[in-house]
Amino acid sequence: MAITRREFVGGLLISLAAGRVLARTRLAQASSGAGLTPNVFVHVAPDGAVTIVCHRSEMGQGVRSTLPALLADELGADPQRVRIDQADGDKKYGDQNTDGSSSIRNRYEELRRVAAAARAMLIAAAAKKWGVPADSLQARDHAVWNGKRSLGFGELADAAGKLPVPKPEEIKLRPRSEMKHVFRALPLVDGPAIVNGAAKFGADLRLEGMLVAVIARPPVVGGKVVRFDPKRALAVPGVKRVIQMPQPQGAVGFQPWGGVAVLAENTWAAMRGREALQIEWDPGANASYDSDRYRGDLSASVHKPGKPARNVGDVESALAKAARLVEAEYHVPHLAHVPMEPPAALARFGDGACEVWAPTQNPQAARTEIARVLGIPEEKTTCHVTFLGGAFGRKSKADFVSEAAFLAREARVPVRVQWTREDDVRHDYYNAVNTQLLTAGLDSEGKVIAWRQRTAFPPIATTFDASVAGPREGDLQQGVTDLPLAVPNVRAETCDAPAHARIGWLRSVYNIFHAFAAGSFIDELAHARKRDPRESLLEVIGPPRIVTLAELGIPQLRNYGAPLEKHPIDTARLRTVIERATKMANWDNRSTRALGLAAHRSFLCYVAAVISVVRDRAGKIAVDEAWVAADAGTVVNVDRARSQMEGAVLFGMSHAFYGGATMKGGVTEQSNFHDYRLIRMSQAPRRIHVEIVESEGPPCGIGEPGVPPIAPAIANAIFALTGQRIRELPLMRAGVV
């Protein structure tokens, strides 16, 4: 990210807490040259107010409580005098896609440098004023200090603003010992606005003269409207317009699904209007999609050799001469995001320009898509980011935002698009469906001498390019090619899996099913070898070491975009989280408790989970306690790291117990929380214990990595309790929950 001296753009913004359209007063001062504005992220006003821009979307991970605090601490600001501005989508901030558990791991140092530049300028201004060398001064508590003398940031802001911005090589970061606030639990800055109802989410904003739109989308992805009759919809009181949506062309990507929109004075009228629409659909090519039948296709697919993805030694020979074979097939269905806030977006259009307010993870992609749909230059689009009522990858996709933009132009009034829960469940970008076949060869002493993993899933790339035939290297790094195995013969293959649904990212993505299969299979190997599952897992992972590409049997590893030198695959860290989680869970003295263990590295972070299951009064499986240990390197906000791990247990439990969107005739069979179930409070574990490993290593992802080990740990615990091995999610299908 290039951090250059640029001025804040004036204009309007939504204050997330207040929800009003406010004049951007402080930034207007900045654009008139007052105060210190060394870059697009920090502004120090002459009254001492510090404004820090948060250019990532708040969706529950606590990024607004974390990134600005990091900058403020590096600067030496008093957190009470820092105001957070939510950034609009703008390339000047660099990438804004709040995705891939990347906010801290990719920006930790850059953002500290941004703040350090501002600090250096304030110190230089004070040094000039006092006529003393800059290196004798310190910035802390919102002032620059020379012994007991001090000058407040506000007093220095104008003078500092006239100084040159330090060159990158001149910028020095504070030693960690000087950071007074971060690397511990930080206050939740948006807590008060959330608990009094003031926080503004996607559907909470309104503009004068606005209509609410609810859209009847083709039931099958790629389907079309043949004809429709708006009469009965228009007869519903409050309904003002019925507008046909544009038909997506080519790969679906972020395009709106098409269909017919009903615009009304209020949401209820729009919903009733939609019910009254008469539409004849052409379901299109995906109408043949039957997920039960497809499951059989995937099973057949993994029983044939696939395309090699990873190869060490000679698996087939080793399997041929093994004393014993262990083989198991695993299946995980399409999973839906179902954030508590269904997609919604507000747009207005005028003078060839479009302005939207949306709970989007990726405001820049939203702008690109709006510009494409409207045929206007991207510079004529503005995207303001509201709070996101959950996202989990769903709101990286801009389809719902460009729907609003299109309708605002067509209707010539501001339009808020509201998705119903049924729309959300039926028209999701589902996580890929997956089947795997794992085969291991054991020698006469029970040592694992061969590991063969075949995986079949339709990759996300099919959503953007229908000609994509199978997973790419970047897909397989999620639990296939990056899996550390102390096994002399390893081979991974990808098998055919054509796409018939709209596939997208869901929190931890392909790691969900790869970790489920590998984490379950390693446990199966333990039992096959009559070994303690933890000892067996540690043996399969092997001794503490940095795992090389040669050992993995691959030419390269995407490694979540991080250099392997900085973020190697370090089995010592994986072993440590396993040891810490099992120690917390009292694994060695578990007696009759049914514990299941799994561990997984994803998004550069190492997580181990131990799950305890019991039978409830009805004889069904319940999770009563969970222990999670995570090594994410440097952690800026320890409390939000913990809360992400707590949440990951519940998110993983929902997938494991109930997850699964199934399709018949290309139509998703589920529609709302009665048939796309989530874990409820009464089912939540009594206790979730989380340990975050203290580390000064480079920061890793936090938001996603907690999820992958949960489902296999549950399945392993169920085996410990019942002797029943469940290889297919959701558990509900086996009748155990």
Added chain:
Amino acid sequence: MIRLQVNGANRELDVDPEMPLLWALRDVLGLTGTKYGCGQALCGACTVHLDGEVVRSCVTPVGRAQGRSVITIEGLSPDGSHPLQKAWCDLAVPQCGFCQAGQIMTAAALLAKSPKPRDEEIDHSLAGNLCRCGTYGRIRAAIKRAAGMAEE
């Protein structure tokens, strides 16, 4: 014309009595703290109090509120000082925050009836309020804190 009290103020609404209370609150009165999550009383995001009782406003026709008192999250306390709101902040309960108004409204009705609720009462009362972020453990702890009970 529907006459009702909302957060202590008398209001008159010129809407179809069949309109769910949720949309009357959000779209007509501009009280957007009450959230739409499912429309079928499955998730609890729309929870408000009707004469002190918990109702899911997404399935409650506004006509049913005629002559009655509705309290929403905006009216739970004048300044966010309800013990639950404070406990929610102290324990950093919210993640995305979308479901939390409904959680708090359900918890407030529980504490009004049962000032020192047992674990089972908390679980039972809150079972209708989904949280996709998974804040259930902290919600339980915050309810106990607000009730002046040991948190574990």
